[in-house]
Amino acid sequence: MLALLARILGLWLVAAALVELVVDATRSIANSVLTITPLGESWLAQVPSLLAGTEPLTPDDLEAMINPILWNAVLRWLLMLPGWAVFGVVGFALLYAGRRRDERDPLA
16 A cells, blocks of 8 residues: 555656656746756745745744754755756655565576
């Protein structure tokens, strides 16, 4: 059951990665310049209500709530990566984790 859930979520994330890639490619063609949208920017554009409760918080407030090492080293770096890359890597990792394993004996 967990493998099925991992495959379904992996397929959704790979589909989201393809959508992000098409959006970036379309913007690049329209602007005649390579355009790569960071994950944080596309997240704010798609789901602004999700972060509506955090608007009065400043980055310093967030650092106080979250471990500064985790915030600076991981979360900021992750939010600056292209959305299609993050969704694609996580999606393919979930597809790999949920793959069907061969039940035959490899030595036979």
